[in-house]
């Protein structure tokens with residue numbers, strides 16, 4: 001989920017500022033996906049609980065339903081775990097982008113003198 005540089009910047013501060021903004025957007029998107037899939041997983045878990053209870057009748061249809069709901073629960077859980085990993089990577093990227101931006105901005109924050117960047 002890497003963002004390509006859309007614009008060439010004349011100065012390194014504006015370049016890393018843009019990279020950080022992109023990284024934060026990507027991280028928020030990944031966080032929303034984690035939340036979205038956690039809700040799907042919870043629903044699938046609750047459905048599976050219900051069909052497990054209904055399968056006490058030992059009818060073939062009930063047992064088949066429980067097997068199907070178990071497979072769905074496992075699938076949503078896998079997707080949820082993948083979203084967590086995607087978010088972890090996005091978070092690493094934004095952490096690095098933040099550090100790079102702050103490092104390049106330091107000359108300005110130390111002096112409060114802007115060097116007309118022309119970006």
Ligand SMILES: [Zn+2]
Pocket residue numbers: 009010011012013014015117118119
């Ligand atoms: Zn600039």
